[in-house]
Amino acid sequence: MKEKVQVSxxxxxxxxxxxxxxxxxxxxxxxxxxxxxxxVAVNRYLAELKNGRIIATECRKCKRIMLPPxxxxxxxxxxxxxxxxxxxxxxxxxxxxxxxxxDASRIGEGEKPHLPAVIEIDGASExxxxxxxLNEVEPDQIKIGMKVxxxxxxEAERTGSINDIKYFKPIE
Amino acid sequence: xxxxxxxxxxxxxxxxxALETPKELSYEAAKTTLDSCGLSLDxxxxxxxxxxxxxxxxxxxxxxxxxxxxxxxxxxxxxVFVGGAxxxxxxxxxxxxxxxxLFDTCLVVCEEKMxxxxxxxxxFFLTIFDSITERPLQPxxxxxxxxxxxxxxxxxxxxxxxxALAAVNNKRNGLKHPASQFTDEVTVDDVVNSEMMAxxxxxxxxxxxxxxxxxxxxxxxxxxxxxxxxxxxxEGVGWTLDTAYWATRDLSYPRYLDKAARMAYDMAGIREPxxxxxxxxxxxxxxxxxxxxxxxxQLSPRGxxxxxxxxxxxxxxxxxxxxxxxxxxxVGNPIAAAGTMKACELFWQLRGEAGERQVPGNPRLGVAQAxxxxxxxxxxxxxxx
Numbered sequence: 001m002k003e004k005v006q007v008s009x010x011x012x013x014x015x016x017x018x019x020x021x022x023x024x025x026x027x028x029x030x031x032x033x034x035x036x037x038x039x040v041a042v043n044r045y046l047a048e049l050k051n052g053r054i055i056a057t058e059c060r061k062c063k064r065i066m067l068p069p070x071x072x073x074x075x076x077x078x079x080x081x082x083x084x085x086x087x088x089x090x091x092x093x094x095x096x097x098x099x100x101x102x103d104a105s106r107i108g109e110g111e112k113p114h115l116p117a118v119i120e121i122d123g124a125s126e127x128x129x130x131x132x133x134l135n136e137v138e139p140d141q142i143k144i145g146m147k148v149x150x151x152x153x154x155e156a157e158r159t160g161s162i163n164d165i166k167y168f169k170p171i172e
Numbered sequence: 173x174x175x176x177x178x179x180x181x182x183x184x185x186x187x188x189x190a191l192e193t194p195k196e197l198s199y200e201a202a203k204t205t206l207d208s209c210g211l212s213l214d215x216x217x218x219x220x221x222x223x224x225x226x227x228x229x230x231x232x233x234x235x236x237x238x239x240x241x242x243x244x245x246x247x248x249x250x251x252v253f254v255g256g257a258x259x260x261x262x263x264x265x266x267x268x269x270x271x272x273x274l275f276d277t278c279l280v281v282c283e284e285k286m287x288x289x290x291x292x293x294x295x296f297f298l299t300i301f302d303s304i305t306e307r308p309l310q311p312x313x314x315x316x317x318x319x320x321x322x323x324x325x326x327x328x329x330x331x332x333x334x335x336a337l338a339a340v341n342n343k344r345n346g347l348k349h350p351a352s353q354f355t356d357e358v359t360v361d362d363v364v365n366s367e368m369m370a371x372x373x374x375x376x377x378x379x380x381x382x383x384x385x386x387x388x389x390x391x392x393x394x395x396x397x398x399x400x401x402x403x404x405x406x407e408g409v410g411w412t413l414d415t416a417y418w419a420t421r422d423l424s425y426p427r428y429l430d431k432a433a434r435m436a437y438d439m440a441g442i443r444e445p446x447x448x449x450x451x452x453x454x455x456x457x458x459x460x461x462x463x464x465x466x467x468x469x470q471l472s473p474r475g476x477x478x479x480x481x482x483x484x485x486x487x488x489x490x491x492x493x494x495x496x497x498x499x500x501x502x503v504g505n506p507i508a509a510a511g512t513m514k515a516c517e518l519f520w521q522l523r524g525e526a527g528e529r530q531v532p533g534n535p536r537l538g539v540a541q542a543x544x545x546x547x548x549x550x551x552x553x554x555x556x557x
Contacts, residue, residue, distance in 0.1 A: 003527020005520050006208045007351045009192055009200025010185030010384050023191065030230055036303045045305070066420070068305045074415050094326070094423060096318030098370035102310065104292040116315045118323075118419045129419040131306055131315075139371075144326045163308050 041069045044083070046160040052152050056124050058082040064125045086123030088150035089171065093118040093129045097139045113139055119148060119168055132162070136169035147171050173271040177396035177403030178555065180209030181516040183386035185351045186504025189287035190383035194229060198241030198283040201385035201509070205279070206243075209389055209399050216389075217275035219249040220266035222258035222282040224507040224544070227296035228289050242281035242387075254551070255300075256457065256544025257411070258282060259386070259511020261551035263540075264409035266390045271406075276392045283385035284506035293381055300546050302416075316547060317378075318370035320423045321460045325372060327424035328475040330460075332372055336363035337481050339376055339459035342495045345488065346502020348529035351513070353382060353504040363459070379457045382504035386512035388519060402523045407537070408442070408554040410435030416546050429468030429541065429550040436539070436552040437470070445470045449554075450535035451521055452492055453514035455543045456499040465541055466494065469552070493531045496521055511542030515553055522557040 017023050038046055041057060045068050048055040056065045059073035059080040066073065066080060073080045095117035099107050107113060115134035120127060134142060136151070148168035158164040182204030184190070184197050192200065198221070206212060221242040226234045235251030242249070248269075252262040259282045266280040286293040297313035325335065340360055346352045358376055366376040396403040412435065414421060414428035421427065433445070442448050454465035463481065466472040471492060472480055480486060486494035497503055497517035500510045518538040520526045537556045543549065 003350075004208075004523075004525035005350055005516075005527060006182035006204045007185055008182065008204040009190075009197060010183075010187050010351065011191040012185065012187035012353070013189045013191050017191075018189075028230060034303075038304050042304050066417075068302075068417070070417075074417070093419075094319045094323035096315055096322060096370045096373075097368075098312065098315060098318065099367075100312065100314060100369050102298055102312040103295045114312075114315075116309070116311065116319065118319055118423070127420060127422060131309065131311070131319075131419050133309060144322070161308055162305050 041071045045069045049162065049164040050158045050160040052155065054086050054088055054121060056084050056086045058084050065123065065128065067121055067124045067128050067130050086121050090119040090121040090148055092142065092144055092146045092148060093120050094144060095134060095142050115139060115142065117168070132165060133167040134169070135167035174273055175393040176267050176270045176390050176406045177393065178388045178406065178515070178519045179391045179396050179399045179403055180205045180211070180389035181387065181519040182208050183351055183513055183516055184384045186353045186382045186384035186506055188353060188380065188382060190285065194223065194238050194283050194285045195241030197285060197383065197385040198238055198281050201283070201387040202243050202279055202281045205387040205389050211389065213243050215277060216243055216247065216279045217277045218269050219244040219247050220252065220262050220269060220278055220280045221249065222252040222262040222508045224255050224258050224284055225296055227299065228284065228286055228293055230288065238283060243279050254544055254549045256455065256507050257511065257542045257549040257551045258508035258544065259513070260515060260540055260542035260553050261411055262512060263388065263515050263553045264411055264551055267406050267409050270390050270392050276395050278390045279387065280390060280512065281385065281387040282508040282512040284508045285383045286381045286506060287383050314370040314373060316418070317458050318373045320547065321372050321458065323423040324460055324464055330478055332364050333360055334478040335377060335460045335463070336360045337478070338456065338462040339363045339501050341486065342456055342462060342499040342501040345496055345529060346498020349498045349503050351503055352498055353380060354502060373458065377459045379500035379505035382506040384504060384506035384509045386509045386516050388512065388515055402557060404519045404522050404555050404557050406553060407556045408436035408438070408440030409552065411549070411551040413545065413549040416548055418547050425474060426464055426468035426550065428548050429465060429543065432550045432552045433469045436554045440554040442554065446472065449492060449537055449539050451496055451518070451531050451538040452494050453497060453499065453517055453538065453540040454494065455511065455541050456495055456501050457505055459501060462494060462499065465543065469539060469541060489532060496526065496529055496531050514540035514542065518555040522555060
């Protein structure tokens with residue numbers, strides 16, 4: 001049968017169309033500033049990170065030990081205010097070796113690729129991962145299932161931030 | 173609930189950077205849709221439209237800005253806003269406007285203009301990460317896909333070559349789509365050897381940045397039968413979301429889609445989707461996502477999808493062609509519009525109007541799906557003739 005697909009508009013522009021001045025462009029730049037309160041549960045998480053420890057909350061119903069800690073278990077919808085310290089070690093659930101910046105520009109020559117990972121933290125429930133970074137490892141040596149440990153900032157430099165853990169590094 | 177059908181469809185070309193404004197793109201897609209079924213704006217009772225993040229356009233309350241372009245003047249108009257899932261979610265949204273009996277017709281229009289965001293639209297996705305526990309790590313959008321793709325491949329022992337097969341399939345189909353922004357076929361080697369962006373994601377594993385719009389016209393049964401002898405019925409719709417604590421989910425399986433798909437199939441009375449569905453338009457912003465989503469859509473057993481793909485099961489002449497449109501990988505990915513483009517494809521394919529890329533054997537039942545937000549929302553539509 002004859003094609004009846006209806007297509008109209010969508011006039012493609014080339015870089016030259018813009019640079020030649022044939023197409024007018026209006027520029028603007030937004031500068032937005034925010035100060036986020038960290039909340040009941042995460043505030044304590046950050047306070048403990050400042051102390052060099054990772055703390056989780058346990059759901060009163062399903063008993064999941066959850067990271068990041070939360071005021072309520074979003075699955076059971078009940079309070080999860082039983083605080084539990086967990087380890088600063090874990091297992092790589094998945095990872096990436098990233099060669100681009102946030103704006104899609106490429107990393108420079110000599111700049112190390114970024115090594116994000118999901119790390120399942122020991123002492124939390126199975127599958128309970130947090131996103132963080134890897135370091136002190138050759139990118140091609142990283143494997144899913146590898147055991148890792150947090151490398152902390154010196155105490156005096158900690159600010160109550162997820163960055164109080166500099167990164168995770170492989171351990172035997 | 174009343175039966176609802178798609179009675180018209182239309183779209184713009186998908187291009188890297190369009191001269192048209194978001195409003196103009198919406199108008200082109202919506203007007204073409206109305207023309208396709210011989211209607212005017214006077215025949216439209218309400219408008220359901222969608223565009224994904226306001227930040228792309230730098231226009232707060234972008235839906236209101238866009239409304240004139242989607243035919244929303246002086247009509248009940250509502251915007252759907254669930255990131256990448258918007259394009260199919262808007263169909264579900266339009267469907268209940270009509271199924272409820274409140275309106276006889278609903279114009280569904282989705283638009284995205286990604287080229288305005290400088291230097292790259294990807295930067296605006298950073299604000300979807302948790303503001304306190306993730307954003308201080310300075311994440312980049314690709315991480316989330318790379319992490320998920322790696323976990324999916326590890327779980328089933330899939331290789332990058334396996335994933336590339338999906339890109340090759342979809343990009344080949346897309347070359348026959350008149351709205352596609354691509355002109356070249358790619359091979360598995362091309363994909364695997366393309367620039368490594370964030371292992372395991374290479375550049376050709378990814379759909380492009382695009383501008384474009386797509387629309388469909390929905391009508392209640394009596395109106396639909398008056399307008400066309402081939403209404404394409406909305407047999408089922410579904411949508412669900414998973415926890416925003418994405419790093420605590422099993423990334424190898426799209427649980428967010430499992431329930432949405434089952435909701436849509438239940439409504440459509442489909443018990444064995446892998447046998448009953450003739451054509452599938454899984455959401456494919458990345459090649460691995462097409463396969464991941466076929467599993468979530470219950471169209472392929474977990475971990476067996478690459479085997480079926482290699483056997484030709486999802487080829488144009490296979491039992492269940494995957495993305496006959498070309499999908500996001502083969503046509504383009506103007507976020508919200510891409511999902512609606514998939515519904516347009518079901519409309520044209522089920523009516524036998526897809527021309528050169530018509531799926532053989534008179535397909536009667538198709539499914540389209542989209543996915544978005546923090547990898548957590550999915551929407552599904554099942555259409556049949």
